[in-house]
Structure formats: structure tokens, C-alpha cells
Amino acid sequence: MKQILNMITATISLNKDHMPVQRDQDVVPFRNRVKEYATKIRMGLVNQTKLQTAASELVRNMLRYGGGGEILIEVVSRGRDNGIRLTFSDKGPGIADIAMAMKDGYSTGKSLGLGLPGTKRLVNEFDIKSELGKGTKVVILKWANG
Amino acid sequence: MAIDITKIFKKKQTEILERWMQNQLADAGLREDLMSNEDLRAESEELITALVKSLNDKNLSDADSGDFDHVIEILSGISISRARQGYSPRETGLFIMSLKQALIEVVQDEIEGPKELVEVTLKLNRLMDSFSIITFETFIKGREEVILRQTDEISEISTPVIRVWDGIIALPIIGTLDSARTQVVMESLLTEIVESESSVAILDISGVPTVDSLVAQHLLKTVSATRLMGAECIISGIRPEIAQTIVHLGIDLSGIVTKATLASALQYAFRTLRLVVKKEVKAIS
Ligand SMILES: Nc1ncnc2c1ncn2[C@@H]1O[C@H](COP(=O)(O)OP(=O)(O)OP(=O)(O)O)[C@@H](O)[C@H]1O
Ligand SMILES: [Mg+2]
Numbered sequence: 472m473k474q475i476l477n478m479i480t481a482t483i484s485l486n487k488d489h490m491p492v493q494r495d496q497d498v499v500p501f502r503n504r505v506k507e508y509a510t511k512i513r514m515g516l517v518n519q520t521k522l523q524t525a526a527s528e529l530v531r532n533m534l535r536y537g538g539g540g541e542i543l544i545e546v547v548s549r550g551r552d553n554g555i556r557l558t559f560s561d562k563g564p565g566i567a568d569i570a571m572a573m574k575d576g577y578s579t580g581k582s583l584g585l586g587l588p589g590t591k592r593l594v595n596e597f598d599i600k601s602e603l604g605k606g607t608k609v610v611i612l613k614w615a616n617g
Numbered sequence: 618m619a620i621d622i623t624k625i626f627k628k629k630q631t632e633i634l635e636r637w638m639q640n641q642l643a644d645a646g647l648r649e650d651l652m653s654n655e656d657l658r659a660e661s662e663e664l665i666t667a668l669v670k671s672l673n674d675k676n677l678s679d680a681d682s683g684d685f686d687h688v689i690e691i692l693s694g695i696s697i698s699r700a701r702q703g704y705s706p707r708e709t710g711l712f713i714m715s716l717k718q719a720l721i722e723v724v725q726d727e728i729e730g731p732k733e734l735v736e737v738t739l740k741l742n743r744l745m746d747s748f749s750i751i752t753f754e755t756f757i758k759g760r761e762e763v764i765l766r767q768t769d770e771i772s773e774i775s776t777p778v779i780r781v782w783d784g785i786i787a788l789p790i791i792g793t794l795d796s797a798r799t800q801v802v803m804e805s806l807l808t809e810i811v812e813s814e815s816s817v818a819i820l821d822i823s824g825v826p827t828v829d830s831l832v833a834q835h836l837l838k839t840v841s842a843t844r845l846m847g848a849e850c851i852i853s854g855i856r857p858e859i860a861q862t863i864v865h866l867g868i869d870l871s872g873i874v875t876k877a878t879l880a881s882a883l884q885y886a887f888r889t890l891r892l893v894v895k896k897e898v899k900a901i902s
Contacts, residue, residue, distance in 0.1 A: 496768075499793055502827060520827070520858040524866060527829040575867055585830045589866035 484556075486546040493539040498530055501542060505555065508544060512553040514615040521593040522555060522613040528586040529559045529609050535580060537561025537607055547612070554595070554614040559607075566601040573599075620737055622677055625727045626669045626720075633719050634658075634665055640715035651702055664691050665716070677740045680747035692748060693755040700759025713752045717745035776802050778809040785886045786815045787879065789854075791824030799835040803842055810848050817886040818843050821879050823854030833868040840873055849874070849889065853882035 488508075490501055505526050509519045533540045540561030547556050566572045573591065578584030591597040596612040626633065638658060667688045676682040692713070699709045720741055728734040776798070779787045786809050790802060806818060820839065825832065836852060843850035853876040855863075863870065876882040887894060 495795065498795075517858045517861055520862050521865065523827050524829050524862045527827050527831075528866075531829070531831055583830045583834055583868065585867045589830060589868075592865045592867070593862065 483548050484545045485548055485553075488544040490542045490544065491539075492530055492533060492542060495534060498527065498534070501530055502527055504544060505557070508546060508555055509613075509615075512546060512555065512615045514555070514613070518613060518615065518617065522611075525590040525593040525611055525613070526557055528590045529557070529611070532586050532609075533559050533561045533563075533607075537563030540606070549614075552614050552616055554612055554617065556610065556612045559609045561608075562606040565603040565605055565607055566599075567603060569599055569601055620728055620733050621674070622724075622737060623669075623673045625724065626672060629723045629727070630665060630669050633669075633716075633723050634662055636719035636722055637661055637665065637716050640718055641711065644711055644715070651704060660695055661712075661716075664688065664695070667691055677737075677744060680744050688748070689751055692752055696752045696755040697759040697762075700756045701763060706753065706756060709752060709756050710749065713745065713749050717742070717749075720745065776805055778805050780809075780813055780815075781819070781883060782886070782890075782892070784813075784815050784890055785817045785819070785883070786810065786813055787819040787821060787882075789821040789824060789879075793827070794822075794825055794832045794835050796831075796835070799839065803839050806839065807842060807846055810843065810846050816848050817889055818848050818850045819879065819882045819886065820850060820852045821854040821882070822852060822859075823856065823879070825854075828859050828863060828868075830866060830868060833863065833866075833870070837870075837873070851876060851882045851885060853877070853879045 486508075488504070490497075490504060492498070492501060502523055505523055506519065509522055514522065530542065533542075538561065540559060540563070543556075543558040543560075545556040545558075547554050571577055573587050574584070575588045576584040587599070590609075590611065594611040594613045595617045596610075598610045599607070600609075601607040638661060641657065641661070642654070671684040671688055673684070676684045695712070696709060699712075721738055724737055724741065725734065728737060776788065776790070779789070781787045786806075788802065788806055788809075790798075792798070794802070802820075806820075809815070810818060820836065822828065822836070828836075840850040840852070851874045852870070855875055855877055874885065876885060
């Protein structure tokens with residue numbers, strides 16, 4: 472946890488919120504929560520859409536491959552800019568080859584294989600850590616005006 | 618001196634029921650519109666009979682004991698049916714909590730030694746608390762069933778297929794396009810194509826808040842299925858922010874006809890069908 476946070480730009484966390492996600496029905500409420508936070512810090516529409524889509528990809532991965540997990544939503548600030556940081560942690564099987572999983576089109580689930588690489592392109596900061604048999608943790612950050 | 622709790626409760630069963638009924642009826646929030654007093658009494662009596670029958674000195678401190686299976690069954694049944702009928706958690710909770718009060722009142726009258734009284738009261742408290750938890754858990758399960766049923770209903774009513782023109786149908790999608798929803802959308806779309814002998818189908822996604830890779834995949838599947846039926850599928854209602862997101866995500870929609878608005882999709886469909894819409898020019902007389 473500490474390690475990952477350090478890799479992401481040093482920021483001040485202003486406000487945080489935990490959300491457990493166990494079922495498909497939890498996706499929409501979670502996305503709406505992200506939207507609420509994004510609106511609160513006046514994130515523009517395009518950035519908001521990108522953040523929501525990225526969040527949606529990660530929460531779906533967590534449900535599909537990680538067997539559900541927990542998400543930490545944080546409002547962070549750096550100088551004059553505010554942003555939203557989302558931390559997705561699951562206790563699933565983990566990812567054997569992260570470099571492979573980050574490639575466009577790689578999927579073990581007969582899907583498009585765009586979730587992880589696409590998410591990375593949609594956000595300002597992206598970090599993934601995974602340990603086989605232990606679980607996966609993905610942290611993303613999107614600035615309101617980034 | 619050992620206290621025979623079974624004997625006390627057997628002897629006092631009617632009194633417990635009366636006290637319990639009084640406690641329940643005393644609450645101002647009682648829903649007489651949802652249940653008559655007779656029904657409430659019948660339910661209460663059934664539960665108390667089962668409880669008194671299964672309770673003894675040993676299992677008094679063991680809520681997990683198999684002896685209580687029947688009690689829990691009755692309790693869960695009551696709780697689920699209340700959830701379905703729209704009772705509030707407060708009303709449902711009151712049912713079991715006021716029983717606890719009645720039991721403790723009776724025990725207070727019957728047991729003289731303060732030490733024994735405290736001991737029995739504590740045990741009763743714990744037992745009834747765990748029954749309360751079961752009540753709430755099943756109540757919530759009942760509510761969730763209601764919600765799931767409503768979700769199914771919503772996904773059906775919210776996918777209307779519109780015959781816009783002879784040979785052209787449109788399907789506005791509103792909300793999230795998950796797997797279950799896609800199934801419904803695809804089915805109604807394909808059926809309607811056959812029934813109306815349409816050759817162009819417009820899928821309007823103006824009302825879809827997020828297009829992630831899952832939604833995109835569902836859209837792609839729907840488009841291929843439409844093509845297999847011999848019809849062309851156009852996706853309209855792609856908002857600028859969605860377009861930018863799709864590009865970054867890396868989703869390839871290049872093989873599909875996409876339009877920003879439903880109107881431009883309709884224009885395209887007219888052209889495909891060689892239809893011309895003209896403004897009438899009136900001769901000035
Ligand atoms: N939380 C996770 N736990 C375990 N494995 C994961 C997790 N997230 C992703 N993976 C693995 O990484 C692969 C790539 O993920 P990615 O989201 O890029 O593609 P996908 O989910 O397969 O397809 P898409 O997201 O396009 O529908 C997955 O197929 C899966 O094997
Ligand atoms: Mg994915």
C-alpha cells in the first residue's frame with residue numbers, strides 16, 4: 472500500500488470513501504459515486520467521462536477476474552489542481568505477467584483486452600501491482616484539469 | 618437452585634403472548650392497513666409456540682443450536698413476507714424485539730434470586746438478539762429480491778423498438794448496457810427486423826452514460842447479429858466526450874456506420890433506401 476502510494480505523485484488527500492464491490496449490481500452505484508466526486512471538484516465533462524470509463528473498466532476486471540474487492544475513492548490536491556484517485560484492491564488470483572496484461576488485445580477472458588491498456592491512456596497516473604495467489608491492486612489518478 | 622426456564626415459559630405461554638401483543642399494538646407505527654390484528658396474533662402465536670417448544674436450559678445460550686431450526690424458519694418466513702409487503706425495517710424489527718421484552722418481563726416475575734435473574738436475562742437477551750439479526754438479514758434479502766425483480770421489469774420496458782419509417786427501425790438505449798440488457802436489446806431488435814421486414818436498424822446510445830470496453834463489445838455483437846439478418850445497423854448518439862473516450866480506450870468502431878445524432882442516422886438510412894425528403898415549394902399565386 473505505502474509503496475504504491477509513493478509511486479504516485481505526492482498529493483494531499485482531502486476526502487476519502489470506501490466502497491466494497493461484490494456483484495455486477497454494484498457497478499452503477501460506484502460509477503455514480505465517482506461522478507459525484509468528479510462534479511464536486513468541477514472536473515470537465517471530457518475528463519469526467521474518461522475517469523468514469525477507466526473506473527468502469529477496473530471495477531469490471533475486479534469483479535470478473537478478482538472475485539470482487541474494495542475501492543478507495545479519494546479527492547486529492549496538488550497545488551491549485553484537484554483530482555480523484557481511485558484504488559482498486561482485490562484478493563483474487565493475481566496477474567502472472569503484468570507486461571502481457573497491459574498489452575492491447577491481451578485477454579484471458581475472450582474479451583477485447585483493452586481494459587488495462589485503455590485505462591492507462593485515459594488517466595493521468597496509473598499503477599498496477601499484483602502478486603500471484605494474493606491479489607491485485609490498481610491505482611489511478613485523474614486531475615480535474617489534467 | 619437451578620432455574621427451569623422451560624417450565625416457566627410453558628406455564629406462562631399465554632401470558633407471554635398477551636404481553637407481546639400488547640407491546641406490538643402499543644407501537645404507534647403499527648401497520649393495520651397491511652395486516653389485521655387477527656393475522657398478527659396468529660403469526661405471533663405460531664412463533665411463540667415453536668419457541669417455547671424448542672427452548673431449554675442448554676440451548677438458551679446457544680442460538681446456533683439445531684433445536685431452533687423451526688423457530689428460525691418461521692421467523693424468516695415472516696420476515697421475508699413482510700419485506701415483500703412493504704413493511705419498514707422498524708416495523709419488522711419491532712415484532713421480534715417486543716417479544717424479547719415480553720419474555721424478560723415474565724422472567725422478572727418468576728425468578729426471585731437477583732443473581733439467577735440477571736443470568737437468565739442476559740442469556741435471553743443474547744438469544745433474542747441473534748434472532749433479531751436473522752430477522753434483519755432475511756428482511757434485507759426479501760427487499761433485494763424485490764429490487765432484482767424490478768430491475769428485470771425495468772430492463773424490459775426500457776427497450777422499445779420504434780418503427781421510424783417503412784424499412785427503418787430505431788432502438789434508443791437508455792441506461793447501462795450490461796450483458797442481461799444486451800440480450801433483451803438484441804432479441805427485440807432481431808425480432809422486430811423480421812416482423813417489420815426492415816433493412817436498416819438504428820441503435821441510439823445518447824442515453825448510455827458510459828461506453829467502456831464491455832458496452833462496446835455488446836454493441837459490436839449486436840451490430841454483427843443485425844448484419845447476419847441481412848440488415849444494416851447504424852449506431853447514433855455518440856456524444857463528443859464519448860467519442861474521445863472510445864478513441865483513447867482503443868476500441869475500433871471503424872467497421873461500423875456511426876452518427877452523432879439520430880437525425881443524421883435517419884438521413885443516412887433514407888439515402889440507403891433511396892428515399893428523398895424534400896421541402897415543399899409552394900407556387901406563389
Ligand atoms: N483484477 C484482476 N485480477 C486478476 N487478473 C486480472 C485482473 N484484471 C485484469 N486481469 C487479467 O488481465 C487481462 C487483461 O485485462 P483487460 O482489462 O486489459 O482485458 P479484459 O478484461 O480481458 O478485456 P476487456 O477489458 O477489454 O473487456 C485479463 O484478461 C485478465 O487475465
Ligand atoms: Mg477488462
